[in-house]
Amino acid sequence: MISIKGLNIELRDFHLRDINLDVAQNEFFILMGPTGAGKTLLLEAIAGLAPVKSGKIFIGGNDIIGLPPEKRGIGIVYQDYALFPHLSVKENILYGLNFHKADKKEAQQRLAQLIETLDLFHLLHRRPANLSGGEKQRISLARALMVDPAVLLLDEPLSALDPQFKADVRAALKRLHETSRTTFLMVTHDFTDALSLGGRAAVMHNGLIEQVGAIEEIFKRPASAFVAGFVGMKNLFPAEFSKNKATFSGLEIELAGAPTNGHGYIAIRPEDIVISRQILSSSMRNSFRGVVAGILDQGFYYELRVQTQEVSFTSIITKSSLIELGIQESADVVVSFKASAVHFF
Amino acid sequence: MMLTRRTITRGPFFWLSVSSGIVIMAFILLPLIQLFVAPSVEMLRVSIQDKDVAHSIWLSIYTAALAALISFFFGTPLAYLLARHDFKGKRIVEGIIDLPIAIPHPVVGIAILGVAGKNHVFGQLLAELGIRVMGSVTGIVTVLTFVALPFYLDAAKAGFEAVSPRLEKVSRSLGASMFSTFFRITFPLAWRSMLVGLIMSSARAIGEFGAVVIVAYHPMIAPVLIYERFEAYGLKYSQPVAVWLVLISLILFFLLRILTLRKTVEQ
Structure with a gap:
């Protein structure tokens, strides 16, 4: 048309x-x-x-x-x-x-x-x-x-x-x-x-x-870093790919597929990142220990910034979960996400 | 002066503002009131029955109206162009349009005679066509248009600028040509500003003396007649003519105020 x-x-x-x-x-x-x-x-x-x-x-x-x-x-x-x-x-x-x-x-x-x-x-x-x-x-x-x-x-x-x-x-x-x-x-x-x-x-x-x-x-599946950022992919990192693994800043992340480009970006939506106090026994293949670096009140939910080694992840969490888990600044937490939640391009 | 706000602290600054306001009001009104009360009703009646006076006032009115109409016909497309389009040198064009406001009035008359006189190719061309500028109604209308144009152009341009270009875009997308769009959308929304421009330019033209007196002492427009009466017979004989001219200018002025006030109420 x-x-x-x-x-x-x-x-x-x-x-x-x-x-x-x-x-x-x-x-x-x-x-x-x-x-x-x-x-x-x-x-x-x-x-x-x-x-x-x-x-x-x-x-x-x-x-x-x-x-x-x-x-x-x-x-x-x-x-x-x-x-x-x-x-x-x-x-x-x-x-x-x-x-x-x-x-x-x-x-x-x-x-x-x-x-x-x-x-x-x-x-x-x-x-x-x-x-x-x-x-x-x-x-x-x-x-x-x-x-x-x-x-x-x-x-x-x-x-x-x-x-x-x-x-x-x-x-x-x-x-x-x-x-x-x-x-x-x-x-x-x-x-x-x-x-x-x-x-x-x-x-x-x-x-x-x-x-x-x-x-x-x-x-x-955003095709570029800009689109990923634009559609709300807050966790966007440049990474090296080998087979179905991505490495960046000392973290190794499991992917649901094998990228064909040697290096590119990975992106994870904040709502796909689960926050817990201990390592969870679940199907989630990627888990990292970190420290809460910031809590931002967004009205209906809280935006959480978690620092793990060199990398800062952004996640969102409801107020009740925040209280239930007793999360406050500099608390020790674990961030987890499924391999299929990681977008690469 | 309406002072409706009671919360204002009435310090020295406030009183300074008020007193300067009173001085200005008195400065404007006192001479005008004196002008109106000086001649008796009888003198006003005699003066308007004087053929020279009636002629000159009528000449003033219709040359000013012609100047405004010429501004309207030639100025409207340019005003629209300036309101809608950005182009290189637009600022210069706008500056040129406002030049007549800045030039001393006798200089306008001299400048126009320079082009329309025998020593200029253009003047020779006019002479061959049988058009006389010096000492003619044509000459009067020419200089009045020269001084009146900026007032019409500026008002009409502001009127067009106030009409959102998106209205015209939507109209075009609905199948209307640019001409239809102008007459159905732009003009109905801008006509009041165009009318204000017409009134402002004719008010400006009706008061012109300096430029006209250079180009055409005769036929005599009202301001020239007032000057002549003053020179020849003194203040007393020029006042009644002046009152009549001021009355006509005031009518124009009130029309303008009514129209602009109604506009602000509507918005």
Whole structure:
């Protein structure tokens, strides 16, 4: 559906370099990356709203690089809703029909369906100014989908919303995606959104795509140190590999497979590291004695830093476990993790 | 001066601020009040019935309005360009636009005559086309546009800048061309600023004396007539004309205040 080949963009301080991306028809594709990675710029380039230096963008097989935005059939939804403040909610939703030849009956049906799915009926005659963020974003979704675009671009549509509205809009997005033929491409830095909505994803960093794949895959098997750090792999160490063992800073770690590269990185998610006071007799093949070097209150859980020889591991632990184990600064503990919890690349 | 906050400690600094405020109010209002009370109603009536006075005020109004309209037609696209696009030399262009504000008024008149006179190719071209700048309404409108343009451009530019570019982007993505987007989205959201710009530029134009008097002593706009009456007959005879001119400027000023106030209330 969307096929991007060798896209380069230079815009003041921003550069996108050699972007290659394929998104299938009706896929819900996620674009992740830190602020300044160039995600919004990529979206605007697809929509024809940012100047492209070189490369091609195909939608349904047609090269659209030369087309103005109004001829591309691509909808866009921004984080800040971008509703037209001088028009009523209904006029906002119907705005696109001024420029599309649509069958009246079909348009009526579509409107009714969008109003129903997004629960907008009671708002139709209001102005957008005093509505809640959730309401505004639902309106902006209805406005974009009213013209039945081939592709809908979503630029962090949920990140400005309060938690209670976030779940609403997320659910609405899921319903809309399931009931339409439109291909969704969403920028987010929220992993909950990515995991609950998306199928495949790309991680961007500094204007480059670092990794493309199924979201679970990206979380489980980050392809680079950056992606590992970005998806929350706090325990990331450069290591030497031999057969199914990794060594670094005097520690030897057992792996679930044998890396083919002689040296690279290993990464372990904090939640995969178990903390105990004595060595556990379990299937966990990696156990190391250490000392608690720091306890950080994270609200629902505690983040624990454990120093073993030269290496510092980060783990998370609930408050009750913390009390139960009597863990405090400089207490002796054991960190354990399964061989399969160790990611290498 | 409204002093609604009771928690303010009224020290010497506070009283210094208040007294300087009173001095400024008096400085602005006293001469204006004196101007209005000096001529009797009878004198005002006689003065507006004087053909020269009525003519000059009418000339002032419509040349100022023309200057504002010319600023509107030529200035709007440039104001939009400056509000939306970054390019090399943008600061220089913005500086050039504000130049007329900084140049002494008689110099404006002299500069324009330099280009429009017989000694310049451009002036010769105008003469061949039968367009006269010196001593003509064309000349008056030319210098008034020169001094009024920055006021319209700055107001319109600020108006366009206040409209988020994302609204235009969304409009384009929904199928609207740039022209449709401008007339359906940008203009409805920026028209108030454009109108404020029109009023500011015409208010600026209606008060111009120095530049006009160089280019066209005749036909006589109101400020030139006031000056002539003062020179020839003295203060008493210039005051009624001045009152009429000030009244018209005040009407413009109040329109401006009403429009800008309503804008802040809406936001």
